[in-house]
């Protein structure tokens with residue numbers, strides 16, 4: 595195994611105090627980082643996109659697993675530490691300085707498949723997640739997402755119908771993918787510790803239901819969950835054709851959004867597309 599200085603030393607040597615504005619909460623526990631890097635399975639020789647490597651804790655775990663990593667980081671203070679890692683693993687690490695929200699990820703890998711792993715600030719994580727999950731091209735070029743979220747957001751992603759956690763994120767994550775809670779991560783594992791617990795979600799693409807449209811599904815779930823306490827006949831009033839579609843599909847318009855399973859939402863969106 596390549597010998598590297600402990601992460602705390604890397605932080606000290608490069609003066610990387612965690613920036614609140616950039617949502618920086620670093621992970622130093624190398625065993626935990628190795629477990630996170632193992633979630634997508636064997637990464638040896640595979641392309642990996644890591645967003646927000648920071649001082650490179652998860653990055654070194656990915657490199658040790660044999661991955662070919664491209665990492666996007668917007669805090670230029672972290673670049674020297676990442677350059678040291680690139681030197682320690684020749685030919686395995688490319689670092690792009692920039693905002694991951696503004697970069698075309700598929701273009702980085704020239705159309706080749708890649709796994710995505712990231713421990714991101716929560717607002718950026720959710721924005722990227724909806725972008726990765728919401729594309730019209732399916733299956734996407736990415737083969738899996740392994741992402742750290744606030745535990746409450748992770749639970750919304752894997753939620754089943756019937757509870758308050760179930761909503762747009764669950765439908766988006768589950769209608770053509772398998773989404774699982776891979777592990778919980780205690781707040782004390784981070785430096786500095788955030789206020790809430792975290793969890794890793796693992797998503798793999800599945801078959802897209804025939805006639806499905808991401809845009810229509812988004813329109814229906816936004817309306818239905820936008821007024822989640824109302825009956826569907828009220829919340830879907832503004833969606834042209836939705837009330838007729840409920841009747842055709844034999845869905846009781848007195849039901850509320852959170853009682854519809856993912857398949858029923860997909861059927862509703864399909865009925866509106868035709």
Ligand SMILES: C[S@@+](CC[C@H](N)C(=O)[O-])C[C@H]1O[C@@H](n2cnc3c(N)ncnc32)[C@H](O)[C@@H]1O
Pocket residue numbers: 616617618619620621622645646647648649650651652666667668669672692693694695713714715718
């Ligand atoms: C929660 S820290 C995690 C750092 C490291 N991966 C770890 O696990 O210790 C998030 C990192 O994402 C970076 N970041 C924040 N917003 C970003 C963006 N829009 N694009 C790229 N990197 C971003 C921050 O600078 C920070 O290094």
